[in-house]
Amino acid sequence: MSIDIKFTINDILFNQESLQKKNKYTCPICFEFIYKKQIYQCKSGHHACKECWEKSLETKKECMTCKSVVNSYNDLSRCLMVERAFDKKECCCIYSFTEQIVQGGTNCSPPDGASDQNQRKLIKDEENGCKEKIEVDQIDSHLINCQYKFVTCSFKGCEKILRMNSLESHQNECGFKLVICDFCKRDDIKKKELETHYKTCPMVPIDCSQGCSVKIERKSIIDHIENDCCNTQIPCKYFEQGCKVEMKRSELQNHLERVNHQTYMGILIDKLTNQVGHSKKTHDELLKKIEDLSLLIIKFSDACLKKQVLPKALDICSNGYRNKWIISNYSSLAKSKLNCKSLSSPILLILSHHFQVCVYPKGDENKEYISLYLRVNNIEEPNSLKVEYSFTLVNVLDKSKSITKRVDKIVFISPKEWGWGKFLLSDLINKENGWLSNDDKLTIEIYIKILNEEYEPLES
Ligand SMILES: [Zn+2]
Ligand SMILES: [Zn+2]
Ligand SMILES: [Zn+2]
Ligand SMILES: [Zn+2]
Ligand SMILES: [Zn+2]
Ligand SMILES: [Zn+2]
Ligand SMILES: [Zn+2]
Incomplete structure (x- = not known):
């Protein structure tokens, strides 16, 4: 399928055969319909299209039928009545068809004179094609505005060709449309990839893997498990002091109330007291150092002054x-x-x-x-x-x-x-x-x- 369908008047004209038989709307020399052609006739009324007259007059200054003298177009008259009558004949819109590429050498017989390996074939699209009847002189303006013409989806990566009147509904559903993730607010995600994105998006709330029935943003789940989740297995808070029991976080309070931790608390208090003493010592040492340093600075600046x-x-x-x-x-x-x-x-x-x-x-x-x-x-x-x-x-x-x-x-x-x-x-x-x-x-x-x-x- 291509966006532009190439066509001739023969492809779309209604009642073609009967019009052809009348000989009124075809050139008797080249046999073509007088679509977008000018028609001239000799004094005896023998008509032909302008192109055929031009070719003939190059060699012989005479009417192609009755041989009467024709020196130039001054000896001919234009058949506007015929041209206008043809302009009012009816045809269908080329977008009432779809186009199919037919491989050379298949069962479908190519049109006469076909020399291309691949032929384009028009197929009537009764279901989705344009159904309008158009007069010949309206073809150009109709084609510009026809809602059944073919366009390409403009979303990057899609390139699907479809009829103009179905573009909007296609684009609403097109997998290449860019959408916003409601959770992380990224706005460059293709619609068809949104579900996959949700599987890794750091902001999507997911169930805690430890079954605590809390929903947590994916990026915070590790923090939740380490610090909050009631189902995380943790050691007793007096583990270092000797209570080697491990339990779910939710059971810690109960454990602390049930088991006597006095001995462990004693050990902890001793340890903390030691730490405080040590900190105080460090603190005092630091103060002393600061004092020494400021004395040094004073001595130094005095020395500078004395110089x-x-x-x-x-x-x-x-x-x-x-x-x-x-x-x-x-x-x-x-x-x-x-x-x-x-x-x-x-x-x-x-x-x-x-x-x-x-x-x-x-x-x-x-x-x-x-x-x-x-x-x-x-x-x-x-x-x-x-x-x-x-x-x-x-x-x-x-x-x-x-x-x-x-x-x-x-x-x-x-x-x-x-x-x-x-x-x-x-x-x-x-x-x-x-x-x-x-x-x-x-x-x-x-x-x-x-x-x-x-x-x-x-x-x-
Ligand atoms: Zn002609
Ligand atoms: Zn003539
Ligand atoms: Zn149309
Ligand atoms: Zn699309
Ligand atoms: Zn996201
Ligand atoms: Zn949890
Ligand atoms: Zn304990």
Whole structure:
């Protein structure tokens, strides 16, 4: 079967034989019906189709019947009446037939002049074919709209050829139609494969294989059997402690109530107590390690600070030494100094003396205040050093709120720190109050003046 049936007017014309006998609607030269042909006649009324006239006039300028002179179509007249009369003759629709391929050399005798090995044969389809009667000039328009013409099912893989009016019902049932699985919502499943898909679809509910009469999505069945199913064979929950009984999960509660498990529970409690003790030990060890590590970090950052030496300020002798010490990441450093270790500034080299500023984030005895001290590192007794100095804790939001504390004269007689244990309440030191910059920096302005370097007289 093919979609387009090739046909001639002879295949579909009603009353063909009687029409042929009348000779009125066939060309007397080529004997064909005048379907889609133009008919011309000579002055004496001898007619023939246009094609036959053309062929004849190429060789002889005369009527094929009466031999009267015909130079051109001007000497002929068109037989429109005959053409129109033929147009109103009735025929059947070619889709009243089906087409059958007949193998060459079979019992069916091929039509005259057949030379193809395989012949197409029209078979009247009384049951499903088109039953309309059509006038000859309506053939083309009818064939375009005929509901009995042949089409191919458009679903991929099907390719079945069928009549247009049965396409819809076929496609509703076509096995190649794509359908949606109601369970997993996949939408690319061929209708004919849906049943097979259900056999493996992970979302289809299936009976529990252990007969617990619960329906579970296929993908969850293993989890159900391992963790929920009342029919799963499980060991007593005190199996490890010595109760070696196995039973269905549904019987566990009954077993626990019926059999005395006190001994096993004792063993379990001992084991758990041990575990808790062990965990606590590990926990303590970890805490200790964290503490050690943070001490290490503090030492390391101190060491880093000490490596850099602040640039030597000018005019040390007459006006004293002025500089700033900016401590980055102050709040995290302060937090890590759980044991009130100090933060030490880089070495301030003033004349030949090594000064350092020391900050204790919580340096007083109650750990409430930030303490600031000045330290001299390299005086050896009996040397002494007279110093005037001040520290200013800078308020970055409002300079006028900065706090300066000053010592007019102090005599350092050994490597020792002097300063203020209660410089400012530690809790006030935050960004909101302006003691820390937005990027967490604390700034201390330093003023140090060495008053003299005299030796104190020795007395004895
Ligand atoms: Zn003809
Ligand atoms: Zn003639
Ligand atoms: Zn039709
Ligand atoms: Zn189909
Ligand atoms: Zn599915
Ligand atoms: Zn089950
Ligand atoms: Zn038990």
